[in-house]
Amino acid sequence: MQIILEAEGLSKTYGEKTALNALHLKLSKGEIFSLLGPNGAGKSTTINLFLGFIQPSAGAARINGVDASKDPVGVKQHLAYIPEQVMLYQNLSGRENLSLLSALAGFEYSQSALDQFLVEAGLQADAINKRVGSYSKGMRQKVGIAAAVAKNAKVLLLDEPTSGLDPKASNEFSELLLRLSAAGTTIFMATHDIFRAREVSQRIGIMKAGSLIDEINAAKLNAGELEQLYLDYMKG
């Protein structure tokens, strides 16, 4: 089993406050892992550590064997990232934004290929050439998804990716994740959406106050049981 994403004793503290406490995690090729937890549990901190945006206080975050803290630029060649709110350049069109982001990742696509990525991500064709300043949050999210797909990365880091998407778009997004997973992309998703997490993931982690308190095989619980378990942990 090829380990693509690995956290080894990964910790982050800010002064006295522990944002992440000795996380140990291994994700294999094509696996989808969802991290559930309330706001401030450490989900986004974990993603930021894998992205190399912040330096760990201890431990290591590796993607495809590359330590994110030691090679924060190199590690990004292996990953794509979709934040909760995909922020794009308002003065550029959806296509221009995608072209820019793809080019920065080292991919130069033709105009028709860019348009295809955007349409496949669910953006209406007539919006492609409009400036992003006029886009809704959901439309921006779709450009972000298109950019992640266009990057053809080994790992997808998702931070509340379906937030702001309508049910149809959210469902399409789940299908996309399953397709990418089948093609060998490893997906790490931080989310509040218990039902979506159970629908797409093989494993689900529950995080509270910076610690991973449980790891669940998604196939063994139905959505209701998972919700109850999650709520029990949050009460305790």
Added chain:
Amino acid sequence: MIRNITQKERISAFRDKRFIILGSIILVLLLTAAATGIINYRVLAAERKLAQSTATENFNNQPDRHPHRVAHYGSYAFRPKSVLSFLDFGLDSYTGTMVYLEAHQQNSANFSQVQQSGAMIRFGEMTIAFVMQWLIPLLIIFLCFNTFTLEHEEGTLKVLLSQGVSLKAIAKAKLLGYIQVISMIVLPAFFFVFLFVLSINDFILDSSLLLRTAVFMLTYLLYFFIFIAGSILISALNKHSRTALVTLLGIWIFSIVLMPKALSNLGSSLHEEPSKAAMDASVHEESKNGIDGHDPMDKRLEQFKQGLLEKYQVDSLSQLPVNVDGLIMALGEESSSKIYQEHFDELVAIYDDQNRLSIWAGFINPYLAIRNISMSMAGTDFFHYVDFLNAAEKYRYALTQHLNNLQATKVAHKDKTSRLKADIYASYPPFYYEGPAFTKALANVSLSIIALAFWTALVYGLIIITMNKKKNLI
């Protein structure tokens, strides 16, 4: 990678209505300043050329006169307008344009533009230099102040960085993008200026003019680079756009408005110059009493006359083969000119000391460095002005001594009524002035050029260090 971000910055700037409006205003101002500067140059240059030729004509067409009458009739030296003065008026508006040249007397230059203009001129003039020194930095600040803070505030920096771009690469790309944007505003004006400079001599290349123009333009590009890089740096060091903007505007006000005035006052306090009246009185006193005050002129005259009698082996002055009056005039002129020149050199040294303060301050404030370089390349700084005054004094002295020599050799002793033919005077070459060579002007501002290069390296180095040091990127 850098190319793509650069292109994005360029596109974003040109899709920003605020920038388009501001940039268009600046471009129009630059072109207007160039056009009015050129018209102003043409008018003033023609006026001075005409005035000089009229003065020469009057001198040449004067009636038959005694040489000493001619020496007092005198002549005029008009300072020709430097071709590139339309770029930067510098001190030109405040310095005199004409010197009356006569025997025994070193007159100051008169008829500055300020004397002949209304009070509005004291608020400064719209020149290319003004637009480039004051307004383009402001435009740069408004263009770049939020280059990193906005990325932080809108979350786009995270998206960019997640694509595998380093902060250093983003900063370099932004730098390049803004350089391109500013170049698009400045280069049309530079092209217009360049065409004018070429057209001055009917498109025959004048290497000195071209070199001055090239240094003028290149150093301004460095100045803009310093402001662009500095603005990017401040934006990278601040978390909020508002703080970055206030910081940059504070730096602009301090560097361009406050510090130059404060330095000027400090220079005057540290190196106080004598008043014109005090200097004239000293020259007069020393001429009368001798340089050290113990060698009265009368005594020196007696020694001089005695020396002549011994040299020519005669008993009286009337027996001399030369007119002693002319020789005495020449001696007096030599003495008073020497005294005047010493005082003038001392005065220039005091002004140089005052100016040196602002030259060295170029290492603290790049505006002061570009101001010196700009005026020097335009030929409108103190160095060029003093060069003209020295040339005028040199001509005055030579003309006066020539007339004293005519009196000594062509007019008899104590003969105050004889007149020499006018064509004798007309044969004397007229005043002709050409400003300092490019190399001299360049050498005079070498320290300011080094200061500008230092600033360029400093801000670029600080950007690279800051970007490399940022470990936590969000």
